[in-house]
Amino acid sequence: NAGVTQTPKFRVLKTGQSMTLLCAQDMNHEYMYWYRQDPGMGLRLIHYSVGEGTTAKGEVPDGYNVSRLKKQNFLLGLESAAPSQTSVYFCASSYDRERGYSNQPQHFGDGTRLSIL
C-alpha cells in the first residue's frame, strides 16, 4: 500500500515550457486535491476533484489545468510555466466510500519541487 505517490519529485523548467505532474493513489479514495506551498505560507488549494471525471477550482487555479480520467490518478498541468509557479506541489486524497459518510482526513504525497527559470 503506497498511499499517495507523486511524480516527478523534482523538475526544473524554462519559462513558457509545459509539463504535467502526476498523482496516483491506491486507497480507492473518491476525492483528490492539488496544493502548492510557498516559503512561509501554508498550503493553498489549486484544484480538486470529488470523483472520476469531475474537477473544480480551488483558491489559486489560474495557470493550471487538471484532469481526473481515472479514479486513482489526478494530473496537474502547466501549459506555459511562469517563474511565479515555482513552488512545492502536494497532492492529497481522501474519502473511502466504504467507510461511510464521515469527515475523513486527507492523505498527502511527499511533494514535487518545481523550479521555473
Next chain:
Amino acid sequence: LAKTTQPISMDSYEGQEVNITCSHNNIATNDYITWYQQFPSQGPRFIIQGYKTKVTNEVASLFIPADRKSSTLSLPRVSLSDTAVYYCLVGDARVRGSGYSTLTFGKGTMLLVSP
C-alpha cells in the same frame, strides 16, 4: 469557512508537554476540527480529529470546549522529532447536496523542540 488563528511559533524542550491552541470563533455546526503535522520536505500528516469534548490517540490529545470556539492540541512529552509545523483546520469536508466544502490550511504553528 471558519477562519482559524494559531500562534506562528512555539518553543519547547524535550520531555515537556506542549499545548497548541487554535481559535475558530465562527465554527459552524457541522464543522470538524482536524490537526496535521508537517516535517520539512514532506507532505502534511494527519494527527487527530474531533468534533467536541476530548479525543485521544496514540500520538496526541485534542481538547474542545463546549462552545467549540477554540481547540487545543496536546503533545505529551515531546522529543526532538516532534519539531514540525502544526496546522489546525476547521470545516466539513464532505460532499453534500449543497456541494463540497474545502478545508483551508493557514500558516500553521512552527514548533521547535530543543534538547
